[in-house]
Amino acid sequence: MDPDKKTIVVLGSGWASTSFLKDIDTKYYNLIVISPRNYFLFTPLLPSSTVGTVDLKSIIEPIRFTSRHKTRDIKVYEAECTRIDPENKTVMIKDVPSNKVKESERSVSYDYLVLGVGARNSTFGVQGVDRYGCFLKEAKDARKIHNRLMACVENAALPGQSPEEIKRLLHMVIVGGGATGIEYAAELHDFLIDDLRTWYPELADKVKISLVEALPSVLPQFSQKLIKYTEGNFRKQDITIHTKTMVKEVREKELVVKAPDDSIETIPYGLLVWATGNTTTPLVNDLIQKFPETQTHKKGLVVDDWMRLKGCEDIYAFGDATATRYAPTGQVASQQGKYLARYFKQLYIRQALEEQLKKGLGEKEKEKVEKKFERVKEIKPFHYSHHGSLW
Ligand SMILES: Cc1cc2nc3c(=O)[nH]c(=O)nc-3n(C[C@H](O)[C@H](O)[C@H](O)COP(=O)(O)OP(=O)(O)OC[C@H]3O[C@@H](n4cnc5c(N)ncnc54)[C@H](O)[C@@H]3O)c2cc1C
Secondary structure, eight states, X not given: OXXXXXXXXXXXXXXXXXXXXXXXXXXXXXXXEEESSSEEEOGGGXXXXXXXXXXXXXXXXXXXXXXXXXXXXXXXXXXXXXXXXXXXXXXXXXXXXGGOSSOOEEEEEOSEEEEOOOOEEOOTTOBTHHHHOBOOSSXXXXXXXHHHHHHHHHHHTSTTOOHHHHHHHTEEEEEOOSHHHHHHHHHHHIIIIIIHHHXXXXXXXXXXXXXXXXXXXXXXXXXXXXXXXXXXXXXXXXXXXXXXOEEEEEOSSEEXXXXXXXXXEEEEOSEEEEOOOEEOOHHHHHHHHHOTTTOOOSSSBOBOTTOBBTTOTTEEEOGGGBOOSSOSOHHHHHHHHHHHHHHHHHHHHHHHHHHHHHSOOOHHHXXXXXXXXXXXXXXXXXXXXXXXXXX
């Protein structure tokens, strides 16, 4: 750490923060990365890792690998940020449970804070989701789904199981008809119906996949053409879509739902994957409350086109933690990360030239510096360029 340089603290090691880290020039700043996971996770291949098509290890990259390739040292702390103190420019961090020796909180100071903490799964307050359902966001979720999936199939293969129990165990339910839910239903189909047929021929025809969605159609944010294509494909693959169906409660072995005709029904299941979208993390909620006049969005942090947090000029935020006009995708987050790295380089150069101009320079030198300053004075806002959908 160079005491003459400003320190940027980066929260998170996801799409936004990792792309920022890869591009930031450490010549200009000290860098500290704080994240409860010390690796980047390539989320588009997470569904495939639940069924073993790809190995989890092949879709993660250690943050220390990224930091090792920088020209100057970056500090990496595997910890969770629990609080931000914008007045004193510090963050409080806590060890992750697996590393915890004893309860300990530490404070880390910053000149600039870059926040890329993403979002967490939304349960809409439905009881039992956390306890009995599986999310699909982190590596540990993929491991849990894989274990449950295989337990369901192996239990169904045990001798003496009743036909009802086999039916329940082999009923895989996905809640949420967004991109993640749809992708996962298709992935499960390929694995259970196609791949498993060789290993469990007696069970393959008994597997059933259902998708539950509260809205009138799946993929509401996509085009009608894609919706029709998906529905047609699912029909062919015998994946049942229950639209206008609201989950009211999740029990250990069954879901309680309100059907389109308002009747209450129960759906027995073996595996339940909950993919109903995102909500803000506790850290983001806490920060929103600190700026009641400028942070007025419930879906995330409000930032300007330079990713500066509205209401606090030393804090920047990007990715799923923010509420912007862009979709919450890795594609957006990684472009924002790249942009912010360029932004900070220009900011440094601009500030350095400003300092020079404050000093008494000779006429010729002053003219030269002023010209350079003109070139970097205006920092262009972020512009998203869509390169197609990975979904
Ligand atoms: C299954 C799945 C498939 C997807 N497929 C695609 C796809 O094909 N294409 C696409 O563009 N997008 C896809 N996405 C969406 C994409 O993953 C997200 O939009 C993207 O991860 C958002 O990036 P982020 O950096 O904002 O957050 P994340 O990538 O979620 O990273 C957040 C980081 O913050 C850390 N963190 C959390 N809390 C704290 C804290 N308190 N202190 C410090 N660190 C913290 C987390 O550990 C993590 O490292 C998919 C998502 C999922 C779940």
